Amino acid sequence: MPAAKVGRPARIDRTAIAEAVLDLGLDGISMKAVADHLGVSVAGLYHHVANRRELLVLAAEYSLSRVTTPEDTGQHWDEWLREWARHVYRSFVEEPEILVQYMNGGLRWDAMGDVVDSVIRVLGRAGFDPIEAVDAFDTAAQCAVGAAAHEIRGRAAAEEGRSLLAELHRMVAARPPDELVGLRGLLDLPPIRTTPDFEEHLTTVLVGLAVRRGEDWEPVAERGTHTADAGAAPHRPDSLTA
Numbered sequence: 001m002p003a004a005k006v007g008r009p010a011r012i013d014r015t016a017i018a019e020a021v022l023d024l025g026l027d028g029i030s031m032k033a034v035a036d037h038l039g040v041s042v043a044g045l046y047h048h049v050a051n052r053r054e055l056l057v058l059a060a061e062y063s064l065s066r067v068t069t070p071e072d073t074g075q076h077w078d079e080w081l082r083e084w085a086r087h088v089y090r091s092f093v094e095e096p097e098i099l100v101q102y103m104n105g106g107l108r109w110d111a112m113g114d115v116v117d118s119v120i121r122v123l124g125r126a127g128f129d130p131i132e133a134v135d136a137f138d139t140a141a142q143c144a145v146g147a148a149a150h151e152i153r154g155r156a157a158a159e160e161g162r163s164l165l166a167e168l169h170r171m172v173a174a175r176p177p178d179e180l181v182g183l184r185g186l187l188d189l190p191p192i193r194t195t196p197d198f199e200e201h202l203t204t205v206l207v208g209l210a211v212r213r214g215e216d217w218e219p220v221a222e223r224g225t226h227t228a229d230a231g232a233a234p235h236r237p238d239s240l241t242a
Helices: 014-024 031-038 042-046 052-065 077-094 096-103 112-125 130-159 164-173 181-188 198-212 218-226
Strands: none
Touching (some): 014 052, 077 130, 077 218, 198 218
């Protein structure tokens, strides 16, 4: 970004700051880097944010606010929830620091009112009462958050040259033959299984919601198989098929 003209300081707001942080990347961000990117002084930046921690929170909130609510096209409730959970999952995987801020309780949920309202309206059309709708939404969201954390952890391990399969073999080798019998049996099986990805886990959750509601679960499972590749993460060397 070109430096601001002398005598005419760049005008910034919290949105511009959040966008600057995301442009630079959350990892290793600093007040000076953001100020330089925006063409303002560090002192000027302090008028808007108090510290680096607030920079991260601001960027995380802004990023999550851009996760759009799925359009209501009359689709089945499980399809709407699947699309929402997929958006959340991808947001966290693409920006792991956002997940860190979420886990640390640093995010305000001012923008979630519209999302919750959409959940109640869309699922209400399918017969969910408001409490059931919010519970279903929370269940899908928890699946997305957990899957994102697992994916981020797996990527970090892969970058360090560690795989789940290698770690399991190491643990088994370090223990007497009469211990970890179940794990030994697992490792003796041919590596022909496919490790379930986020989409498969999400389908299991949505099928469970359908069963609890007394609905026919098979169409939910079938729709899941048709979208299995839509949100799947790249295969990592930490799977048991590595």
